[in-house]
Amino acid sequence: xxxxxxxxxxxxxxxxxxxxxxxxxxxxxxxxxxxxxxxxxxxxxxxxxxxxxxxxxxxxxxxxxxxxxxxxxxxxxxxxxxxxxxxxxxxxxxxxxxxxxxxxxxxxxxxxxxxxxxxxxxxxxxxxxxxxxxxxxxxxxxxxxxxxxxxxxxxxxxxxxxxxxxxxxxxxxxxxxxxxxxxxxxxxxxxxxxxxxxxxxxxxxxxxxxxxxxxxxxxxxxxxxxxxxxxxxxxxxxxxxxxxxxxxxxxxxxxxxxxxxxxxxxxxxxxxxxxxxxxxxxxxxxxxxxxxxxxxxxxxxxxxxxxxxxxxxxxxxxxxxxxxxxxxxxxxxxxxxxxxxxxxxxxxxxxxxxxxxxxxxxxxxxxxxxxxxxxxxxxxxxxxxxx
Amino acid sequence: xxxxxxxxxxxxxxxxxxxxxxxxxxxxxxxxxxxxxxxxxxxxxxxxxxxxxxxxxxxxxxxxxxxxxxxxxxxxxxxxxxxxxxxxxxxxxxxxxxxxxxxxxxxxxxxxxxxxxxxxxxxxxxxxxxxxxxxxxxxxxxxxxxxxxxxxxxxxxxxxxxxxxxxxxxxxxxxxxxxxxxxxxxxxxxxxxxxxxxxxxxxxxxxxxxxxxxxxxxxxxxxxxxxxxxxxxxxxxxxxxxxxxxxxxxxxxxxxxxxxxxxxxxxxxxxxxxxxxxxxxxxxxxxxxxxxxxxxxxxxxxxxxxxxxxxxxxxxxxxxxxxxxxxxxxxxxxxxxxxxxxxxxxxxxxxxxxxxxxxxxxxxxxxxxxxxxxxxxxxxxxxxxxxxxxxxxxxxxxxxxxxxxxxxxxxxxxxxxxxx
Numbered sequence: 001x002x003x004x005x006x007x008x009x010x011x012x013x014x015x016x017x018x019x020x021x022x023x024x025x026x027x028x029x030x031x032x033x034x035x036x037x038x039x040x041x042x043x044x045x046x047x048x049x050x051x052x053x054x055x056x057x058x059x060x061x062x063x064x065x066x067x068x069x070x071x072x073x074x075x076x077x078x079x080x081x082x083x084x085x086x087x088x089x090x091x092x093x094x095x096x097x098x099x100x101x102x103x104x105x106x107x108x109x110x111x112x113x114x115x116x117x118x119x120x121x122x123x124x125x126x127x128x129x130x131x132x133x134x135x136x137x138x139x140x141x142x143x144x145x146x147x148x149x150x151x152x153x154x155x156x157x158x159x160x161x162x163x164x165x166x167x168x169x170x171x172x173x174x175x176x177x178x179x180x181x182x183x184x185x186x187x188x189x190x191x192x193x194x195x196x197x198x199x200x201x202x203x204x205x206x207x208x209x210x211x212x213x214x215x216x217x218x219x220x221x222x223x224x225x226x227x228x229x230x231x232x233x234x235x236x237x238x239x240x241x242x243x244x245x246x247x248x249x250x251x252x253x254x255x256x257x258x259x260x261x262x263x264x265x266x267x268x269x270x271x272x273x274x275x276x277x278x279x280x281x282x283x284x285x286x287x288x289x290x291x292x293x294x295x296x297x298x299x300x301x302x303x304x305x306x307x308x309x310x311x312x313x314x315x316x317x318x319x320x321x322x323x324x325x326x327x328x329x330x331x332x333x334x335x336x337x338x339x340x341x342x343x344x345x346x347x348x349x350x351x352x353x354x355x356x357x358x359x360x361x362x363x364x365x366x367x368x369x370x371x372x373x374x375x376x377x378x379x380x381x382x383x384x385x386x387x
Numbered sequence: 388x389x390x391x392x393x394x395x396x397x398x399x400x401x402x403x404x405x406x407x408x409x410x411x412x413x414x415x416x417x418x419x420x421x422x423x424x425x426x427x428x429x430x431x432x433x434x435x436x437x438x439x440x441x442x443x444x445x446x447x448x449x450x451x452x453x454x455x456x457x458x459x460x461x462x463x464x465x466x467x468x469x470x471x472x473x474x475x476x477x478x479x480x481x482x483x484x485x486x487x488x489x490x491x492x493x494x495x496x497x498x499x500x501x502x503x504x505x506x507x508x509x510x511x512x513x514x515x516x517x518x519x520x521x522x523x524x525x526x527x528x529x530x531x532x533x534x535x536x537x538x539x540x541x542x543x544x545x546x547x548x549x550x551x552x553x554x555x556x557x558x559x560x561x562x563x564x565x566x567x568x569x570x571x572x573x574x575x576x577x578x579x580x581x582x583x584x585x586x587x588x589x590x591x592x593x594x595x596x597x598x599x600x601x602x603x604x605x606x607x608x609x610x611x612x613x614x615x616x617x618x619x620x621x622x623x624x625x626x627x628x629x630x631x632x633x634x635x636x637x638x639x640x641x642x643x644x645x646x647x648x649x650x651x652x653x654x655x656x657x658x659x660x661x662x663x664x665x666x667x668x669x670x671x672x673x674x675x676x677x678x679x680x681x682x683x684x685x686x687x688x689x690x691x692x693x694x695x696x697x698x699x700x701x702x703x704x705x706x707x708x709x710x711x712x713x714x715x716x717x718x719x720x721x722x723x724x725x726x727x728x729x730x731x732x733x734x735x736x737x738x739x740x741x742x743x744x745x746x747x748x749x750x751x752x753x754x755x756x757x758x759x760x761x762x763x764x765x766x767x768x769x770x771x772x773x774x775x776x777x778x779x780x781x782x783x784x785x786x787x788x789x790x791x792x793x794x795x796x797x798x799x800x801x802x803x804x805x806x807x
Contacts, residue, residue, distance in 0.1 A: 004604070012580060027653055033615040045611035096766065115764070120737035123713075124657060125722050132645035132724040135732045137636075139562045140551060147726050148559065149624055149635040149645050151550055152607035161572040161604075162420075166763050168579030169400045169424050173767065175586050176403070181767035189743050190762040193416070193572075196460035198563045198729055201444045203757050204456070208729045212562045214539060218443055222539060224548070224557040231620070233557055235548070237537035301535035303544040305558050307620075308613030311546045311603060320529035323600050335614050341569075341600030342577035343526070345507070345593040347584050 002083040002111055003028065003050040004160035005167065008340045009079070010053025011351045017073060017365055018054045018356060021061070022387050025358050026051075035332045042331040042357040052327060052337050056356025057365045060387045061092045069385060070094060071102045072370050078174075079167060080108045086116045096182035105180035107170045111163050115186030127153030127187070134191055139198065141211040148211075155191040162190035220268040221247070223276050224305060225283040227291055233305035234283060234291040241265065243300050250298035251282055312336055329354040362386050399425020400768050404582075406490040407431055407481075408465060409472070412439040412564075413494035413598065414522040415461035416571025417578065421490070422464030423761055423772050429484070429786065430465040431472070434805050436779040446752065452779065453751070457564075459776050461571070463747065463758060467777025468786050469807050472503060476806045481505060483791060485513050489591075490578055492520040494570075497527045507593040518581040518591040522574040526597035536598070541566035545602025546609050553623035569605065570598035631685050633693055636726070639704040643726035644712055646704070648696050650688060655680035657721035658696075664719040665703045672699060745772040783807055 003018075003026070010016040020026050030039075031046035059073075060066045071094070074080060080099060082089055089095050089110070096108045113130050114120050131137065131154045141148035166183050174180055192199065201207045214235070216222040222237045238247050241264070248257040256262065256278055261271040268275055283291050288304040295302030306315060312324060321343070324336040332354075339349050366372045372380075380386065401421060406428040408418035422428035430437075440452035446459070471477040482505075485491060491510060493500060500506045500521075507519045521527060524536035525544075542548045542560045552559035574596045581594050603610075612619035624636035626647065637644045650658060658680040666672045675696060685693065704712060709725035716723050727735065738744065745760035761770045787793045787807065801807045 008576070030652070033612055033617060035615070037615070045614045046608065049611050049614075114737050115741050118737045118740040120717075120740075123717060124720050125716075125724055126653065129645045129647065129722055129724040132643075132726045133732075133735070135727050135729055136561060137643075137645065137726050138728050141553075141559060142556065145553070146624065146636060147643060148551055148553070149726070151619075151622065151626055151635075152605070154605065157605040157607065158569075158572075161569065161576060161601075162762055164576040165420055165424075165572060165579060166765075168576055168583060170765070170767075172579060172582055172586070173400045175583075177767075179767050181765050183763050183765055185763040186741065188738065189741070189760070192732070192738075192743075192759050193762060194565055194568050195563055195729075195732070196759050197444065197457040199733060199759055200456040200460055200756070202729045202733050204446055204754075205444065205448055207444065207448075209562065210728070214557065214560055216539070219537075222537075224539070224543065224559070226557065233543075233549075235539045235543035235560075237539050239537065296534050299535065301537045301540045303534070303536065303540040305543040305549050306546045307549045307618055308546070308609040309618060311606075312610060312613045315544075317525050317529045317531035317599065318603075321526055321597065321600070323597075323603070336610075338600075338603065338610065340577075341573050341604060342580075342594055342596040344577065344581055344584070345595070346588070346590070347580075347592065 002081060002160075004157065005111070005163045006054060006081055007050055007052055008160075008164050009167070010353070011340055011349055012347075016054040017077075017361075017369075018051065018056045019059050019070070019073070020056065020358060022058050022359065023060070029358065035335075040331065045332065045335060048329060048332055048335060048355045049337060051355035053351050053353045054356055055361040055365055056359060057362040058359035058386050059362075060385060061094070063383070063385045063387070065380065065383065065385045067092045067094055069366075069370075069380070071099070073365075074099050074106060075102045076369060077103065078107060078171070080106060081111065081163070081167075082109070083111050086110070086112060086121045100180070103180070105174055105178060107167065107174060107180045107183070109163060109167060109183045109185060111159065111185045111187065113187050115189065116184045127156035130187070131155045131191075134188055135195055135198070139195070139209065139211050142213045143211060155187055158191040158194055159185070159187040162193075215272070220265060220272055221275055221279055223279070225276070225280045225291070227283050227286055227288040229287060232288045234288040234302055235305055236279070236291070236295060236300065236302040238300060244268075246298045247295070247300050250294050250300060251279075254278070254282070325351055327351070327354040330357060359386065400765070400770060401426035404489040405429070405487060406492060407484055407488045409491065409493040409495070410522060411437060411494055412442065412457065412461070413524070413567045414492055414571055414574055415439075416568050417492050417520065417522060417574035418465055419461050419463055420572060420575040421578070424770060425768075426490075428465040429782070430462060430467045430777055431481075432467065432469050432779065434469045434471050434780075434807060436469070440779075459756070460758070462776030463772050464774055465777055466782040466785070467780065468783050469780040471806050472505065474804070474806050476801060476804070478503060478505060480787075480791070480806070482513055484786075485510050485517060488514070488517060489582070490518045490520060492522065492574065492578065494522045497521070497523055497532045511591060514591070516585060516589070516591045518578055518585065518594065520574050520578045520581070520594040520596065522570045522596045522598065524598050526600070527595040538564035538566045541598050541602055545569075545599045546606040547602050550606060550609055550619055550621050552621045554621060558621055566598055566602050569601035570596055573601040631688065631690055631693060633685060634697055637697075637701055637704045639707055639709055639712060639725075641708045642728070644704050644709065644723050645726055646700060646723040648693055648700065649685050650680050651684035652681060654722060655683065660719045661700070661721040664715055664721065665699060668703070668706075670699065670703060675699065747772065747775050749775050751778070780807065
């Protein structure tokens, strides 16, 4: 859940040092897929995707000298981000109070599933499971079927955006006041803002919402329709009667458009199943791209249900905006990496640094950034501090 | 900084800054986050109020522009004025507001603000330090820039829904809108990056946020898989890993549990503990006790063994409720999560213990409502969600009369002419 935030900072020009150990590398180094299907800590495309623009060092914090070296890094840093279970940093003597002694205005961010306090703070859990505890699967899927658990750790990708906001606000605060701070951020508390209206609906109305497929409680038609080809789909939403007219025009004024069953939003809502069938009879004869372009030309919101290939290789918009940048990595070779989802007119993003191999920059960071002598580095290496 | 340069406040992180928030639901969360962080966010609505005030569900199910719960949820902490920026007088007033503002955030179609003479280049002439953040479905440029969207369409084009759902039905979205929220929180972060640059360079800039690209950040495996020319597909609650499939969802006595027999370094130790827990309750776990799960990742376990283990897990979960299983997972140190309903989430004790919920007064409803509260704890400046979303034109008097110095007479003229 941590790497995205620091990747954004790195892609924007900050110098980011990722701290791992040989014995316990970042877990996502073991995540599929691996380049050419050959596993290895430096071959995971999942890891690569979230760790561009970072230096990588190995530093064993369980070694007696590990925490001391870490503190030298802290003295050089502006921000420390960590995602260990609550209490872990303290056991190394690296809690905020200690880091502050080394760097009084340090900004330390502890990003955990449920925060530093409370009886569930130490629940043993990973994001791929934990999203269920926040209600996302309950609200995903079809009314007549069991909930769908997203195959990705969904809330792990909401929270980093919030962490990023917190860090940037803390940097501004430090700039103006000279003060750093400790930030205790809970993935639950950040991610639940993505369900705020649903929570309020329960709190004020006692109404517990559940999954409703692709329907919308207030709009119709509103669905994902099968198109020509294998597993190709187009999403369409019609927001009002005006758009319904446009929608019918795009479909070439089908006979059924004047049916009593579909003339008004009330009637369409009542006969939604039938309407969806009729729409799909039309979309089945067209490609998803044709449906999207036709609808958009007529002023109706519609879009291809994009898969990995669409996103990486086909979508002309993402291409135009250079959302993916090609990076060259020593073990992976070239691969396409995402940049942060915004462009700044005066400070364009230019990422050039591929994700680090495990321990790739240990020597560089120690000698060039921390200013260790070669002798000291060799001595510490020999003692296993960088293991 | 809008007020005296360098003035700071111990109360709020972004206290010195003013934000003019012209967004519709595509950008509400951006201004809300800045407001919760202490910025003075002024929501600028067209006379009569923003269209999204008509979005349900509503307070006590009464459809009314002052009772939309999504409006409530995503506009906390903001002040509110009405202003018709399509009229000449409205534009003049807006320019005066920009003189004293730090940020303008907007989510109109690309080119709309330029068309009104209120684009970034025009605003930066009035105030070179202004940061203008545009949150749009596909960004300011490119072949899709004028495309229309909805939550469903943005979720589709951002790649989120292709991976959700079951193979025998259409891909499916998350039933509560998500896409614009990624745009909103992405916009807030990007705006603050521009603020940081302003500290360094002394000038503002235009920030262009694409909702599609923000959503894309939530899709995870889809991109790395296609990096290996493999399509990552929806598989319901079955998860494929190499040649093996395993379940993610198991029924329990009062609902469902998200559990994965994943093994290996991350999940293995917990798996061994789960076997101990089953054994402790007298279940026949056979030789499962002897398996070294840490060494045994899902990819080197035969499918039959996975099925056998999952069968035992199913049997165990069936005997317990969600709450019991969560407690057992804490006691025995194994990993699972109950598939919580909305009611469960609201009742979840951890949130209460950490003081997550914010009690917000709604004097005109004679009610106090619990809101999702501020999302992090700061040692320097405790933040909180401070006040409810603005009513239509609630702060017109404050801004127009007290701050800009319009007389009653002038205000009446502006009102009559539908400017405010």
